[in-house]
Amino acid sequence: MEKKEILEKLSTAVIEGDKNLARESAQNALRAGINPLEAIDKGLSKGTEVVGAQFESGESYLPELIMAADTFNAAMEILKPAIEANKQQVRKEGIVLIATVKGDLHEIGKNIVATVMETNGFEVVDIGIDQQTLSIIEAAEKNKADIIALSSLMTTTMPYQKEVIEVLDDMKLRDKYIVLVGGGPVSQKWADEINANGYGETAIDAVALAKNLLNNRKQTVAMD
Ligand code: B12
Secondary structure, three states: OOOHHHHHHHHHHHHOHHHHHHHHHHHHHHHHHOOOHHHHHHHHHHHHHHHHHHHHHOOHHHHHHHHHHHHHHHHHHHHHHHHHHHOOOOOOOOOEEEEEEOOOOOOHHHHHHHHHHHHOOOEEEOOOOOOOOOHHHHHHHHHHOOOEEEEOOOOOOOHHHHHHHHHHHOOOOOOHHHHHEEEOOOOHHHHHOOOOOOEEOOHHHHHHHHHHHHHHHHHHHHHH
């Protein structure tokens, strides 16, 4: 089967909520040597975009969103071990505290970012979804995190990414952390606006960004 066809099948599986097709296509993707992260970005995630648009236009309802998420996760059961198999046995890059912000229950993207960062040498502390600003900051302090990674999938919860940065500022902790933001509606423009250190469109971007920002920080500290 051709790569294009497999990616289309992954997308179709999510749109139709067909878990068997999702599992079968995930297996086919791995057999065909497709990078599991490409299978996610160019396959499964394309399906969620369609489901999201159908929901927005009133063509489908909450059960369809739930089915899409379950189907995505069924494929992830097969893809996740393949991502983890590429684990880099390198020096520890840094500690990442990751959460989905207050009021937001979306976790698929956050989980992928956590897995990919872990596979690339970061220690990841995932405190889950719907996390209050103060819980996020407390967890970052407790775990001696270098990076706070905040996921938000809704325009209504994006302001809580801003709130985390503002409260860090108020607590005079802002300079201690690299704050990365991401999730569907988040953009570089938003990241600049709220004074985040970086924005990543995908999980892979998040890794590159985190490594660069940490290296820059280490160099700055060394020069001081
Ligand atoms: C699946 C889904 C759900 C599932 C979530 C299940 C789960 N366990 O996560 C359920 C059914 C629970 C759900 C509920 C709701 N949802 Co919903 N959902 C979706 C859907 C279809 C897919 C989201 C998804 O998982 N995408 C796949 C992942 C892989 O993509 P991703 O999260 O964007 O992550 C990637 C990048 O963004 C990035 N990334 C993510 N996080 C981070 C963090 C950092 C730091 C970095 C660097 C990068 C990064 O990396 C990831 C991988 O590359 C979207 C549609 C869409 N277009 O996104 C709607 C969508 C997000 N939902 C929406 C809505 C409205 C809702 C509900 C309010 C519906 C309702 N009436 O109840 C509730 C809200 C519940 C709540 N309080 O949060 C809207 C939001 C609109 C808005 N206001 O902005 C959307 C956009 C649909 C739409 N077009 O209308 N939803």
